[in-house]
Amino acid sequence: MTVRASRAYAAIIGCGRTKFSELWDDSMSDLMLDSLISALKTADIEFKDIEAMFVGNFIAAKIIDQGLVAGELAQSLGTHIPIFRLEGACASAGLAFYNACLGIKSGKFDIVAVTGVEKMTDRGEIVTDALAAAASNWERFYGNTFPGLYANIMARHMYEYGTTREQLAMVSVKNHQHAINNKFAQYPFPIKIDSVLKSPLVADPIRLLDCSPVSDGASSVILCNPEIAKRYTETPVYVTGAGAATDALALFAREDFTGLTATKLAAQQAFTEAKIEQKDVNILELHDCFTIEEVTALEDMKFVEKGEGGPFIGEAVDSFKGSKHIVYPCLSGEIVVNCGGGLKADGHPVGATGSRQICELWEQLVGIAGKKQVDLDTDLTTGVAHNIGGTGGVGSVHVLQI
Amino acid sequence: MTVRASRAYAAIIGCGRTKFSELWDDSMSDLMLDSLISALKTADIEFKDIEAMFVGNFIAAKIIDQGLVAGELAQSLGTHIPIFRLEGACASAGLAFYNACLGIKSGKFDIVAVTGVEKMTDRGEIVTDALAAAASNWERFYGNTFPGLYANIMARHMYEYGTTREQLAMVSVKNHQHAINNKFAQYPFPIKIDSVLKSPLVADPIRLLDCSPVSDGASSVILCNPEIAKRYTETPVYVTGAGAATDALALFAREDFTGLTATKLAAQQAFTEAKIEQKDVNILELHDCFTIEEVTALEDMKFVEKGEGGPFIGEAVDSFKGSKHIVYPCLSGEIVVNCGGGLKADGHPVGATGSRQICELWEQLVGIAGKKQVDLDTDLTTGVAHNIGGTGGVGSVHVLQI
Numbered sequence: 001m002t003v004r005a006s007r008a009y010a011a012i013i014g015c016g017r018t019k020f021s022e023l024w025d026d027s028m029s030d031l032m033l034d035s036l037i038s039a040l041k042t043a044d045i046e047f048k049d050i051e052a053m054f055v056g057n058f059i060a061a062k063i064i065d066q067g068l069v070a071g072e073l074a075q076s077l078g079t080h081i082p083i084f085r086l087e088g089a090c091a092s093a094g095l096a097f098y099n100a101c102l103g104i105k106s107g108k109f110d111i112v113a114v115t116g117v118e119k120m121t122d123r124g125e126i127v128t129d130a131l132a133a134a135a136s137n138w139e140r141f142y143g144n145t146f147p148g149l150y151a152n153i154m155a156r157h158m159y160e161y162g163t164t165r166e167q168l169a170m171v172s173v174k175n176h177q178h179a180i181n182n183k184f185a186q187y188p189f190p191i192k193i194d195s196v197l198k199s200p201l202v203a204d205p206i207r208l209l210d211c212s213p214v215s216d217g218a219s220s221v222i223l224c225n226p227e228i229a230k231r232y233t234e235t236p237v238y239v240t241g242a243g244a245a246t247d248a249l250a251l252f253a254r255e256d257f258t259g260l261t262a263t264k265l266a267a268q269q270a271f272t273e274a275k276i277e278q279k280d281v282n283i284l285e286l287h288d289c290f291t292i293e294e295v296t297a298l299e300d301m302k303f304v305e306k307g308e309g310g311p312f313i314g315e316a317v318d319s320f321k322g323s324k325h326i327v328y329p330c331l332s333g334e335i336v337v338n339c340g341g342g343l344k345a346d347g348h349p350v351g352a353t354g355s356r357q358i359c360e361l362w363e364q365l366v367g368i369a370g371k372k373q374v375d376l377d378t379d380l381t382t383g384v385a386h387n388i389g390g391t392g393g394v395g396s397v398h399v400l401q402i
Numbered sequence: 403m404t405v406r407a408s409r410a411y412a413a414i415i416g417c418g419r420t421k422f423s424e425l426w427d428d429s430m431s432d433l434m435l436d437s438l439i440s441a442l443k444t445a446d447i448e449f450k451d452i453e454a455m456f457v458g459n460f461i462a463a464k465i466i467d468q469g470l471v472a473g474e475l476a477q478s479l480g481t482h483i484p485i486f487r488l489e490g491a492c493a494s495a496g497l498a499f500y501n502a503c504l505g506i507k508s509g510k511f512d513i514v515a516v517t518g519v520e521k522m523t524d525r526g527e528i529v530t531d532a533l534a535a536a537a538s539n540w541e542r543f544y545g546n547t548f549p550g551l552y553a554n555i556m557a558r559h560m561y562e563y564g565t566t567r568e569q570l571a572m573v574s575v576k577n578h579q580h581a582i583n584n585k586f587a588q589y590p591f592p593i594k595i596d597s598v599l600k601s602p603l604v605a606d607p608i609r610l611l612d613c614s615p616v617s618d619g620a621s622s623v624i625l626c627n628p629e630i631a632k633r634y635t636e637t638p639v640y641v642t643g644a645g646a647a648t649d650a651l652a653l654f655a656r657e658d659f660t661g662l663t664a665t666k667l668a669a670q671q672a673f674t675e676a677k678i679e680q681k682d683v684n685i686l687e688l689h690d691c692f693t694i695e696e697v698t699a700l701e702d703m704k705f706v707e708k709g710e711g712g713p714f715i716g717e718a719v720d721s722f723k724g725s726k727h728i729v730y731p732c733l734s735g736e737i738v739v740n741c742g743g744g745l746k747a748d749g750h751p752v753g754a755t756g757s758r759q760i761c762e763l764w765e766q767l768v769g770i771a772g773k774k775q776v777d778l779d780t781d782l783t784t785g786v787a788h789n790i791g792g793t794g795g796v797g798s799v800h801v802l803q804i
Binding site: 061 | 463469470472475480485486489490491497500504505509510536650652795
């Protein structure tokens with residue numbers, strides 16, 4: 001066993017996902033199963049090899065009136081294995097993945113599955129209200145909404161650091177560009193800066209094309225004890241760092257809201273554990289629920305200095321000459337962010353996003369991402385996934401290495 | 403370090419809880435904090451020593467419109483530590499405790515807190531509907547309810563095994579007797595068999611006094627690495643077995659519903675890990691959400707033969723001569739079940755019950771349960787907690803030893 005394997009939490013041996021879209025013909029169980037079966041196929045194992053499942057789901061109890069998702073899944077699978085549902089709003093699957101890693105590391109389980117799922121579009125009329133449950137009661141009492149809260153963050157960032165509307169629009173432009181070759185993406189087509197800037201205003205200064213969509217979908221990851229990973233694959237991807245942190249739910253209860261403390265702390269932990277620096281990262285999945293969040297995450301994770309996220313993205317997108325991916329000239333290396341389109345263009349079925357990010361990084365690191373495979377001058381060895389719940393009340397960061 | 407400590411998942415060094423009742427003056431955060439502060443006091447540590455929290459909560463998003471409980475708690479505590487919310491209906495805190503054990507065993511954390519909480523009575527008008535989300539959609543579609551489903555289980559058990567209404571009523575009688583000296587219990591007074599048998603019919607054959615109540619409350623447990631437990635207390639209680647299992651959500655999808663497969667499997671795992679047999683158990687917390695569930699759990703966990711739960715309880719209660727606890731003459735030993743009143747009389751704030759059971763066992767094993775301290779001929783060395791979600795879609799069993 002390599003040094004990397006010996007200090008890893010777990011090894012990823014397979015991943016699978018559904019398309020993210022409006023999937024009215026599929027139930028929540030259908031989506032969970034579809035993604036799980038795909039993941040089992042890539043790992044070349046059978047369901048009977050899975051000893052436990054960690055499920056990320058935010059709000060099935062409210063949107064589709066189905067609580068106890070674990071029992072629903074057990075019934076579909078005809079299984080009796082332990083199934084744990086983790087909930088941390090949009091970070092639910094990131095936190096499920098984190099606990100699955102602890103489950104493997106503890107020695108309790110050798111092989112587990114992580115499945116994130118959300119079924120949102122059947123009940124479009126209640127989904128906005130339902131999601132708002134992840135914001136603070138006081139913020140909602142005074143009429144604020146999720147886009148409204150991120151609009152507060154965006155407006156303040158623009159005010160403090162001179163971040164421009166154009167720079168922010170470029171986050172969407174970049175992520176749509178990355179989704180073009182992603183067959184699972186909800187919006188696999190390019191958009192122009194002008195389309196973002198002229199899209200309807202949702203909560204000033206956030207416009208429609210700054211927002212990730214409402215989606216149905218599921219994604220699954222198979223994790224195993226790193227000591228036995230080579231039995232299943234020649235190319236295990238190791239989880240070498242796992243960070244998680246929380247913050248006050250309400251923006252008004254924080255010292256500063258031009259960045260997220262949960263991101264900062266989770267990244268710091270994960271990077272320290274993995275013994276990596278920012279320059280070692282080749283591919284990065286950031287939680288771009290709104291365009292501003294990709295900017296602040298780059299800053300919070302110290303890929304750029306505070307306040308420089310906007311110009312940094314702007315220059316990268318401006319200098320894009322039409323190859324597949326827009327490459328950020330990061331520190332001493334190069335980095336591709338949201339390789340398959342991120343939340344904005346790939347889609348954002350809330351509880352499925354954290355595990356979708358892991359799927360994306362796994363495909364890229366193993367080199368089986370097909371048409372959307374990232375091609376840099378250096379080998380892809382290190383990926384990082386950043387998953388945020390609410391407006392940063394919780395967050396997780398994981399380091400994956402091959 | 404003793405052999406027991408070396409193979410334990412974790413050591414319990416402190417526990418705390420609130421009263422279970424209608425607590426209209428306390429918010430969910432108030433309850434979480436109250437129980438956590440009590441637990442910290444018993445462990446004689448400060449909050450800054452806690453590295454992560456595992457929270458059990460079923461349905462705050464639906465009942466009090468507050469999702470992302472982790473962020474709500476982080477705000478109240480002014481903390482940034484990782485907080486994970488586990489949801490498994492009424493087994494939420496049992497599963498939170500299970501994952502906290504994995505967190506300690508993995509080496510990631512040295513000291514963590516488990517907090518279970520539910521705030522239910524503010525919204526009495528929606529609580530029945532909200533809880534029903536933990537049943538299968540199909541069962542609800544045809545008009546079944548939670549008491550209705552357990553009524554199916556009870557009726558079938560009575561039909562198959564001749565279990566009588568009187569025997570079932572005795573579960574409530576016993577648990578109310580046990581609550582008399584429990585200052586935190588919602589209903590700390592005795593009831594008579596006749597009161598149960600004449601109480602209003604809820605779902606034939608279940609009557610009002612067969613049902614656990616709707617409650618507000620919270621409970622917390624402090625867990626630490628067993629290797630360092632003696633730094634904090636002379637009397638660490640070790641978690642030596644942890645079992646969890648699932649089952650089809652709907653009763654109609656199971657081969658048999660006169661018992662719960664999730665209980666059977668979880669108990670088997672936990673007992674095997676702890677290397678104990680039924681005769682080694684002195685105190686047992688069973689999930690008596692309805693009286694029938696205490697009967698089936700005794701059978702599923704093999705404390706009695708299948709079908710003999712009813713007569714067994716009946717004889718024990720009949721022979722009760724007025725000391726504090728009703729003792730079951732179990733196998734070669736003696737056992738006290740639901741020492742502080744169980745869900746029926748202590749109360750059942752859904753997400754707080756699993757950790758409340760651990761609190762009860764910890765107090766009893768350490769010998770600080772005050773007026774409700776169990777007094778058997780043998781020393782109390784081994785306690786078992788059994789926590790069920792829904793009608794058995796998920797379940798956990800933990801073995802605690804001192």
